[in-house]
Amino acid sequence: MKLYDGGRAPNPRRVRIFLAEKGVSVPLVPVDIMAKDHKTDAFTRMNPMQRIPVLELDNGAVISESVAICRYFEELFPEPALMGSSPLEKATIEMWNRRVELGIFSAVAASFRHAHPAMRDLEVPQIGEWAQANREKAIEMMRFLDEELAGRDFVAGDSYSIADITLYCAIDFCRLPKIEMPEELHHLKDWYERMAARESAKA
Amino acid sequence: MKLYDGGRAPNPRRVRIFLAEKGVSVPLVPVDIMAKDHKTDAFTRMNPMQRIPVLELDNGAVISESVAICRYFEELFPEPALMGSSPLEKATIEMWNRRVELGIFSAVAASFRHAHPAMRDLEVPQIGEWAQANREKAIEMMRFLDEELAGRDFVAGDSYSIADITLYCAIDFCRLPKIEMPEELHHLKDWYERMAARESAKA
Structure with missing residues (x-):
């Protein structure tokens, strides 16, 4: 393949x-x-x-x-499971992966695609107001996730999953539309640093 | 539950x-x-x-x-399988469900949420230009799906799946933002009528 x-x-x-x-x-x-x-x-x-x-x-x-x-x-390759094993785990990870996709991943992408000059020919029409609304949505979701991560080590519960991957890529991608994580979000920042330290982050 | x-x-x-x-x-x-x-x-x-x-x-x-x-x-309740059985079936159905979600379901929702007076307090800010861009995207996706459905009975292949449910709900929801399916899309229209005739459509 x-x-x-x-x-x-x-x-x-x-x-x-x-x-x-x-x-x-x-x-x-x-x-x-x-x-x-x-x-x-x-x-x-x-x-x-x-x-x-x-x-x-x-x-x-x-x-x-x-x-x-x-x-x-x-x-x-079911092991290590990154999308859950039991029905409830599978559903919970899918829920969190989708919350992260809808709440921040797609928001960061929209704020980049609808405002960056390099995307002018690829995102037609670019809508500046939509880019701005999505910047705010991304920050709001960071605040929500910061509170969630105060109580656990990973986005979807006690173990690493695809939801961590989606959030990690979303936050890393913030560099392009220049969205900055508010400094007070210590739980989210700690989580991000743990993810960045994993060998897989080099991929 | x-x-x-x-x-x-x-x-x-x-x-x-x-x-x-x-x-x-x-x-x-x-x-x-x-x-x-x-x-x-x-x-x-x-x-x-x-x-x-x-x-x-x-x-x-x-x-x-x-x-x-x-x-x-x-x-x-694995039977009837609505999200696939083999690895390739599961991936193919997930692919089509996501294509339909991103290409038309979310586009119809955005064209409603960003333009309808009833959504003024729920979607802030409403961005008319974004609603219009999504109307066009929804129609474009209908044209694409019409061509796909010329060659098979269901969105994701030879059997009914969650991708058919997502598309059916998306097209039904077009009534609110008043997006009309172009008349020439016979394959899509035939597929829609088959879905609407299923007992589950009453749910």
């Missing part, structure tokens, strides 16, 4: 960290978004959504959407 | 249809969004995201996020 990958972009990174935590190695094919490699006819035939990452299996089957790709690897 | 439910709102409906397809019955507790029932202290303690639906288990555990609730029931 091959993983079509996109360097610093946050979605491909989620999958790379997930694979590193699983100890699974997959050949990467670089896709340069700024050069619009994801808009070519060949890429569009593979993923009509024109997004990365994309996993291509040896039988030609294609899986896009980061979490769907993670799900595939979770099923193939 | 109890399912905090929200009548005509599209997310609670996804879960009700999912349960109907599983043949599972759960007591419903109505939550009136227009009366801001989801903003009360009691509700916020249960789900700090202030969103419905929410599943409360007998042991007090709480699961929010529609797809996380569906995941819980899929794990408890």
Whole structure:
């Protein structure tokens, strides 16, 4: 199989960290978004959504959407479980992963895509007011998560999961739209430093 | 267990249809969004995201996020499988469910929330330009899905899945922001009529 990958972009990174935590190695094919490699006819035939990452299996089957790709690897390599084991764990991790996706990951992405000059040709129309609303939403979600992380070590409970990966990539991606974590959010900052210290963070 | 439910709102409906397809019955507790029932202290303690639906288990555990609730029931009652059986099926259904969520479900919701007078106090700030961009995105996704459905009976392949539920609820919800399916999209229209004819559509 091959993983079509996109360097610093946050979605491909989620999958790379997930694979590193699983100890699974997959050949990467670089896709340069700024050069619009994801808009070519060949890429569009593979993923009509024109997004990365994309996993291509040896039988030609294609899986896009980061979490769907993670799900595939979770099923193939159940240990360590990053999406839960019992029904309640699976549901709780999915809940937190989605809360983080909707509350901060997509907010950071929107604040970047709708305001950064480099995205002018890729996000049409860019809506500055929407970028600003999402900056505020991202900060608000950081405050909420800071309170949650006062009481536990990981986003979805007592163990590391895909929800930690999603939040870590979201916070790291804040550098591009220049969203700063408020200094008083010590629990979130401590959690972030623990995540950054994991070997998988280099992926 | 109890399912905090929200009548005509599209997310609670996804879960009700999912349960109907599983043949599972759960007591419903109505939550009136227009009366801001989801903003009360009691509700916020249960789900700090202030969103419905929410599943409360007998042991007090709480699961929010529609797809996380569906995941819980899929794990408890695997048949009929609505989220796939093999690793590739699970990943493919997750991929399509997310494509539909990102491409049309959330677009229809945004075009409603950012333009409808009834949402003025619930979506702050309302951004008209964002509502309009999402109307166009929803129609574009309908055109894409119409082509896909020319070649198969269901969104994610040969069998009914959660991706069909998400798309069905998205298209039904188009009535509120008055987004009309273009007449020439016969495959999508036929698929919609097949979904509407299922017993679960009454849920």
